[in-house]
Amino acid sequence: MSALVIRDLWKTYRNGVTALKGIDLEVQPGDFFALLGPNGAGKSTTIGVVSALVRKTKGQISIFGHDTETAPEKARAKLGLVAQEFNFNQFEPVIHIVMNQAGYYGVPRNIARERAEYYLKALGLWEKRNHVSRSLSGGMKRRLMIARALAHEPDLLILDEPTAGVDIELRRSMWQFLRDLNARGKTIILTTHYLEEAENLCRNIAIIDQGQIIENTNMKSLLSQLNLETFIFDTRAELPATLQLNSPYQWRPLDSHSFEVDVEKSVNLNELFSQLSAQQVEVVSMRNRANRLEELFVNLLTENKKKAETDHV
Amino acid sequence: MFNQMALIAFYTILRKEIYRILVIWPQTLLPSAVTMCLYFVIFGNLIGSRIGEMEGYPYITYILPGLVMMAVITNAYGNVVSSFFSAKFQHYIEEMLTAPVPHNVILLGYVIGGVVRGLLVGLIVIFISLFFTHLHLHSLLVTAAVFVLTSSLFAIAGFINAIYARNFDDISIIPTFVLTPLTYLGGVFYSIDMLPSFWQWVSLINPILYMINAFRFGILGVSDISIWLAFSLIIIFNLAFYSYALYLLKQGTGLRS
Known part of the structure; x- marks a missing residue:
C-alpha cells in the first residue's frame, strides 16, 4: 500500500x-x-x-x-x-x-x-x-x-x-x-x-x-543524467594573461586567482592538469562549483519552458 | 473509535475557548460588569427612582432581565466572532481543518465556548444586580432555558459572521449596527405596551424582543408576549442558524480555497 x-x-x-x-x-x-x-x-x-x-x-x-x-x-x-x-x-x-x-x-x-x-x-x-x-x-x-x-x-x-x-x-x-x-x-x-x-x-x-x-x-x-560538471580552481599566483586550455575543456576566469572549467563526465582531468603545468599554473585547491541538482533543476525547467513555448506555437 | 476521537477533539476546542476567556478576562468578563454597574446606577437608581414602577415592579428590577440578556447576547456573539475570526486571520484554524475533526464538533466547540462566556457574564451581571435590587426568580427552568438558548443562538450568529468576515471591520459591523439597536429596541428599558400600536407591531419583528421578554418572564413572571411563542421562535432560530453555519463549514466558505 x-x-x-x-x-x-x-x-x-x-x-x-x-x-x-x-x-x-x-x-x-x-x-x-x-x-x-x-x-x-x-x-x-x-x-x-x-x-x-x-x-x-x-x-x-x-x-x-x-x-x-x-x-x-x-x-x-x-x-x-x-x-x-x-x-x-x-x-x-x-x-x-x-x-x-x-x-x-x-x-x-x-x-x-x-x-x-x-x-x-x-x-x-x-x-x-x-x-x-x-x-x-x-x-x-x-x-x-x-x-x-x-x-x-x-x-x-x-x-x-x-x-x-x-x-x-x-x-x-x-x-x-x-x-x-x-x-x-x-x-x-x-x-x-x-x-x-x-x-x-x-x-x-x-x-x-x-x-x-x-x-x-x-x-x-536523476543526478546521473548530469553529464557535465564544473570545477573551480584556485591558483597560487595570478593567472597568466596568456592562459589557454584546449578542447575538450571549456574554461572561464573568475578573478585574478581562480577560474572554472566545464568537464564532461567521460573526460578525465589528467590532461587538464598537464596543460596547466605546461603553462606554469600552480593549482592550490579545487572544488565542485554548483549544486548538481540545481543545475539539473534549471535545465529541466528550461526544457519544459521551451517545450511549452513550442506547443503554444 | 471516531466517536471517542470526536469527543476528545470537542473537549480540546472547548477547553481552549474557556482558557482564552479566563486568561483575557479584562477583555472578556470585566467590560460587561463595568457597563452594567453604570446602567444600574444611572438608569436603575438615578433615573429609575423618578420613573417609579413598571408592570408592578420598581424600574431597576424591571430592566434587570433585559440588561442581563443584553450582556449575554453581546458576549456570546463577541466571543465566537472574535475567537473564530482570529483563528482564521492567523491561519491556525488550519490546525482543525487538516485534522479529522467533524464539522459538528468544530461548530459545537466554538458555540458552547460562546455559551460559557454568555453564562459567566450573565451570572456576573446578576451578582452585581444584587447590590442594587432584590432578585425575584419566577421560574428557574424558564430562566435557565432562555439563558442557554439565547446565548447559543448568538454564539452561532457570531460564528456565521466570522465565517464571512474578511477583516476586523467585518466583525464589528453587525454588533454595532445590528445587534446593539435591536437589543435597545427589544424592550430592555420599556414595555412595548407603552408604544403606539404601529411601533408595537414593528417591535414584534425584532427577535431579541422575544428573548428579553421570555427571560423577564422567567425572573419576574411578566412578559409582553406569549412565552410559548417566544420559546418556539428561539428554538426555530437556533436550528436554522445552526444548520446554516454547519452548511457553510462543510462548504468551506471563507476557510478552504
Whole structure:
C-alpha cells in the first residue's frame, strides 16, 4: 500500500487560474520524497489539496489506502503537515499548541502531554514550553511547527519549505532530526528551495512546473543524467594573461586567482592538469562549483519552458 | 473509535475557548460588569427612582432581565466572532481543518465556548444586580432555558459572521449596527405596551424582543408576549442558524480555497 497516491489531480481557482493540470504521483511508505518546483509551480496547491485546505477540482487522492473523499477522517489521521507559513496562535503557550493539536486528532490529554514533552525536548523547545509562541525566534517557530505536526504520530509527514529562513547550523540539525524520523519509518515529503537539502535528504524526487509533473524518478538516476560538471580552481599566483586550455575543456576566469572549467563526465582531468603545468599554473585547491541538482533543476525547467513555448506555437 | 476521537477533539476546542476567556478576562468578563454597574446606577437608581414602577415592579428590577440578556447576547456573539475570526486571520484554524475533526464538533466547540462566556457574564451581571435590587426568580427552568438558548443562538450568529468576515471591520459591523439597536429596541428599558400600536407591531419583528421578554418572564413572571411563542421562535432560530453555519463549514466558505 502506497503512502500517498495522487491521480489526475486538477485544481482551478475561482479566479480562473488552473494551478494543477492532472498531477499523478505515488510515494511509497518509508520514502523521503522531494517535491520541487519554482515559485507558483503548484507545490503548495498540491499539498493544500492533500491536506484538505484546498478543494480539488478533479482527481483522486489516497493516504495509506484511505481515500480523502470517501474516508477523510481516516486519511487525515495519517497525515501531519508543516505548512509554509506560521499558522499557530501567536498568543498561545508553546506546549498548548502541541497538546491541542494532538487533541484534535483524538489523542487523550495525558498522552498528548507526554508526546509534547518528547518532541519539544527533541527539538530543543522544552525550555520555552510556557512561553507564548510569538516570543519565539524564527528558527524556534519552524521547530514548533514540526513538533506540532508530529503530536498525533502521523505515518506521513509533509513539510512545505520547513527550513526557509533558518540559519545553516539549525538547518543541519533539523535535517538530522528528519533523517532520524525517516529511519524510524515515517514517510516524509519535502518541498524546498534549497536543492542541496533535497539532494542530501531525499531518495526520490518529483519536479513540478506549471501545474504538471515534469520529472518523477529517484535521486541517483536523476543526478546521473548530469553529464557535465564544473570545477573551480584556485591558483597560487595570478593567472597568466596568456592562459589557454584546449578542447575538450571549456574554461572561464573568475578573478585574478581562480577560474572554472566545464568537464564532461567521460573526460578525465589528467590532461587538464598537464596543460596547466605546461603553462606554469600552480593549482592550490579545487572544488565542485554548483549544486548538481540545481543545475539539473534549471535545465529541466528550461526544457519544459521551451517545450511549452513550442506547443503554444 | 471516531466517536471517542470526536469527543476528545470537542473537549480540546472547548477547553481552549474557556482558557482564552479566563486568561483575557479584562477583555472578556470585566467590560460587561463595568457597563452594567453604570446602567444600574444611572438608569436603575438615578433615573429609575423618578420613573417609579413598571408592570408592578420598581424600574431597576424591571430592566434587570433585559440588561442581563443584553450582556449575554453581546458576549456570546463577541466571543465566537472574535475567537473564530482570529483563528482564521492567523491561519491556525488550519490546525482543525487538516485534522479529522467533524464539522459538528468544530461548530459545537466554538458555540458552547460562546455559551460559557454568555453564562459567566450573565451570572456576573446578576451578582452585581444584587447590590442594587432584590432578585425575584419566577421560574428557574424558564430562566435557565432562555439563558442557554439565547446565548447559543448568538454564539452561532457570531460564528456565521466570522465565517464571512474578511477583516476586523467585518466583525464589528453587525454588533454595532445590528445587534446593539435591536437589543435597545427589544424592550430592555420599556414595555412595548407603552408604544403606539404601529411601533408595537414593528417591535414584534425584532427577535431579541422575544428573548428579553421570555427571560423577564422567567425572573419576574411578566412578559409582553406569549412565552410559548417566544420559546418556539428561539428554538426555530437556533436550528436554522445552526444548520446554516454547519452548511457553510462543510462548504468551506471563507476557510478552504
